[in-house]
Amino acid sequence: MTAPAPAPRSVYVYGVVRASHTVPPGRIGVGERPAPVRTVRAGALAAVISDAPARLRAKRRDLLAHQDLALTLGRDGPVLPMRFGMVAPDEESVRRQLLSTQNDCLAALERVEGRVEMNLKALPTEADLGSLVREDPEVGRLRTAARRAPGYEASVRLGEAVARGLRRRAAAAAATVLAELSAVADATVHGPEVEGCVLNASFLLDRRERRRFEDAVERLAAAQRDRAELRLTGPLPCYSFTEGRA
Amino acid sequence: MPTGTYTEEVVRIQRTGTLYDCLELILDRGMVIDVFIRVSLVGIEILKIDARIVVASVDTYLRFAEACNRVDLEFDRSKTVPELLGGVAGGGGSPAGRMATGLGKKKAKKAVAGVGEKVKRAVGADDDEEEEGEREERESRPRRRAAPTRRRSASASEPSEPSEED
Numbered sequence: 001m002t003a004p005a006p007a008p009r010s011v012y013v014y015g016v017v018r019a020s021h022t023v024p025p026g027r028i029g030v031g032e033r034p035a036p037v038r039t040v041r042a043g044a045l046a047a048v049i050s051d052a053p054a055r056l057r058a059k060r061r062d063l064l065a066h067q068d069l070a071l072t073l074g075r076d077g078p079v080l081p082m083r084f085g086m087v088a089p090d091e092e093s094v095r096r097q098l099l100s101t102q103n104d105c106l107a108a109l110e111r112v113e114g115r116v117e118m119n120l121k122a123l124p125t126e127a128d129l130g131s132l133v134r135e136d137p138e139v140g141r142l143r144t145a146a147r148r149a150p151g152y153e154a155s156v157r158l159g160e161a162v163a164r165g166l167r168r169r170a171a172a173a174a175a176t177v178l179a180e181l182s183a184v185a186d187a188t189v190h191g192p193e194v195e196g197c198v199l200n201a202s203f204l205l206d207r208r209e210r211r212r213f214e215d216a217v218e219r220l221a222a223a224q225r226d227r228a229e230l231r232l233t234g235p236l237p238c239y240s241f242t243e244g245r246a
Numbered sequence: 247m248p249t250g251t252y253t254e255e256v257v258r259i260q261r262t263g264t265l266y267d268c269l270e271l272i273l274d275r276g277m278v279i280d281v282f283i284r285v286s287l288v289g290i291e292i293l294k295i296d297a298r299i300v301v302a303s304v305d306t307y308l309r310f311a312e313a314c315n316r317v318d319l320e321f322d323r324s325k326t327v328p329e330l331l332g333g334v335a336g337g338g339g340s341p342a343g344r345m346a347t348g349l350g351k352k353k354a355k356k357a358v359a360g361v362g363e364k365v366k367r368a369v370g371a372d373d374d375e376e377e378e379g380e381r382e383e384r385e386s387r388p389r390r391r392a393a394p395t396r397r398r399s400a401s402a403s404e405p406s407e408p409s410e411e412d
Binding site for chain 1: 265267268269270271272273274275276277278279281282283284304306307308309310311312313314315317
């Protein structure tokens with residue numbers, strides 16, 4: 001995972017927009033001494049870039065700078081946000097890249113136009129442990145065993161079974177939630193696996209549908225509160241919907 | 247049940263600027279262009295490992311087992327692990343029991359915040375390996391753990407960066 005130090009003319013790429021997109025003036029980018037943000041145009045597209053900082057790490061400041069810019073751009077039209085940390089060797093290579101992917105990018109821009117990404121995570125909850133003990137045969141069996149012959153090992157096995165049971169219960173609740181929310185979203189994708197979560201899903205929504213979506217999540221969270229904890233994040237740049245194909 | 251009252255309690259809608267609940271999207275989603283260089287992101291793997299320890303440690307198992315043994319299957323009125331740990335098991339459907347439930351929720355949230363804290367630290371941990379960290383002792387562990395895998399580059403000779411966050 002060793003990356004060479006960026007060449008002096010290398011540029012950090014924040015995202016791709018239509019060539020007609022107005023980029024707000026005075027924005028600065030990532031890095032310890034952030035460079036001004038500018039655009040490089042090619043055909044019907046423009047990439048939003050800045051000089052690449054000499055060394056870049058995933059610092060809070062930089063992650064926020066990346067995300068904030070994508071969100072700001074999103075107010076004036078559709079944006080395809082780049083993954084954090086994409087650096088091109090020079091402006092010319094960005095131009096070439098824009099031209100060679102123009103059709104896909106235009107299709108993807110159309111797809112996210114007027115839309116936002118909402119991310120939902122579901123986690124196991126310890127609420128209502130009693131019903132788990134009553135309903136999960138494995139937990140019940142190990143609990144009886146641990147009572148008969150108490151000890152460290154018996155306790156660990158019981159605890160593991162509880163953790164598994166809580167996870168299973170949360171996953172089942174999350175499946176219900178996912179099915180309901182997918183029906184009201186324009187598109188749904190699974191996000192990367194996150195430790196501790198039983199569900200990580202992103203939804204593509206019309207901006208105007210956001211309130212309705214949040215209400216739906218709230219209702220589902222209340223209904224499933226003894227089985228799963230739901231955490232909704234957004235509106236986000238459409239990180240998960242940057243491909244033109246539906 | 248008026249749904250509006252659940253906003254804080256049940257579903258936590260994060261503000262847009264919140265990073266740590268969407269960190270994996272910023273880092274693992276978004277558009278990629280093959281010919282571009284991806285800046286090395288040391289420290290991110292480390293935080294995942296740390297989170298797993300929080301979620302599935304032996305301590306957690308023992309706590310679950312303890313709570314489980316306190317569940318009274320016949321007269322079960324108490325519901326949450328923290329409540330059970332608080333010793334209100336069985337016949338405890340009193341105001342005290344309800345308070346314990348509330349307390350339990352706070353504890354659960356704290357546990358989640360604890361994971362977030364680790365994420366924060368792990369992200370921050372990548373800051374300044376070169377810098378001797380007497381001022382921020384809490385960052386010392388992830389920083390040390392990040393060290394073996396850290397990127398070797400000319401940057402090691404550069405002046406260290408002041409860390410601005412938190």
